Amino acid sequence: NAGVTQTPKFQVLKTGQSMTLQCAQDMNHNSMYWYRQDPGMGLRLIYYSASEGTTDKGEVPNGYNVSRLNKREFSLRLESAAPSQTSVYFCASSGRGGVWAGELFFGEGSRLTVL
Amino acid sequence: AQSVSQHNHHVILSEAASLELGCNYSYGGTVNLFWYVQYPGQHLQLLLKYFSGDPLVKGIKGFEAEFIKSKFSFNLRKPSVQWSDTAEYFCAVKDTDKLIFGTGTRLQVFP
Numbered sequence: 001n002a003g004v005t006q007t008p009k010f011q012v013l014k015t016g017q018s019m020t021l022q023c024a025q026d027m028n029h030n031s032m033y034w035y036r037q038d039p040g041m042g043l044r045l046i047y048y049s050a051s052e053g054t055t056d057k058g059e060v061p062n063g064y065n066v067s068r069l070n071k072r073e074f075s076l077r078l079e080s081a082a083p084s085q086t087s088v089y090f091c092a093s094s095g096r097g098g099v100w101a102g103e104l105f106f107g108e109g110s111r112l113t114v115l
Numbered sequence: 116a117q118s119v120s121q122h123n124h125h126v127i128l129s130e131a132a133s134l135e136l137g138c139n140y141s142y143g144g145t146v147n148l149f150w151y152v153q154y155p156g157q158h159l160q161l162l163l164k165y166f167s168g169d170p171l172v173k174g175i176k177g178f179e180a181e182f183i184k185s186k187f188s189f190n191l192r193k194p195s196v197q198w199s200d201t202a203e204y205f206c207a208v209k210d211t212d213k214l215i216f217g218t219g220t221r222l223q224v225f226p
Contacts, residue, residue: 031212040124042205042218043159050212058213090158102147102166102209106158 002026006091006107013081013114021076021110023091030095032074033058033104034066036087043090049074081114088112117141117210119148121217128196128224136191136220138180138206147209148189150180151216154202162204165189176200196224 004025013019025032033048035058045058049068063085065077074093078085088111092104118141128134140146150162163174170182180191191204201224206217 033213035216040218042121043216045213045215048213059215092159102149102164102214103161104151104159104214106160108158 004091004093004105004107006089006110008110009108010111011113013078013112015082015114017081018077018079019081019112020078021089021091021112022073023075023107024073025091025093025105026072027093027105028071029093029105030071031093032068033092033094034064034074034076035090035092036060037090037109038087046076046089078112081112083114086112086114117146117208117215119206119208119215119217121206121220123220124218125221126223128222130198130224130226131195132224134191134193134196134200134222136204136206136222138189138191138217139187140189140208141187148180148182149207149209149214150174150178150189150191151205151207152202153205153219159205162191196222198224198226200224 007022030051034046035043044060047066049055052071067075088109091107094104120139148165151159152162153159163172165172165182173179203219205219207214
């Protein structure tokens, strides 16, 4: 099992360009999350999907959109990238069988630079 | 909404020293608390978690944490650190159906 897979691992964008970060999990988890990690700021939740068909805003949703494509996949889109969105993005999943045990399983991260 | 505070931003220790990293959460009631670790170049992984019961929780690699309700705290401890414990440590609290993380503590252990 691969766990949580994120693509791409690295990306450089120019201001105003758009892109989508892809995330897939093979653990049959119900919940999926997108966090960003910045020095001194820890991990901040951008959006999450508690179950297939639902999405909710987290702490820092501005400038992002998400799609829960199916139970396995949860994508994060930057419509018009800004330098403030330079960060490392982590996808995570949790909750097999509808039971939310609290443990998140993280992907390897996607390092995004916006020039 | 729940939040957590980690007041130690950067801790430097020698091997065999004892470790205690602070974590405070914002308000009472039933809380689920977690410590995650991120080794250099890796993703986060769970160290330990507290849901209920014994307030002293033991995790992997010799780490433990104590839940003190009266102090709104969940501090992480290890009696004797190793060079391989060099990492960033994050405290987190469950808020409905998501985890809210603290800002993290960077631990450097020197041989």
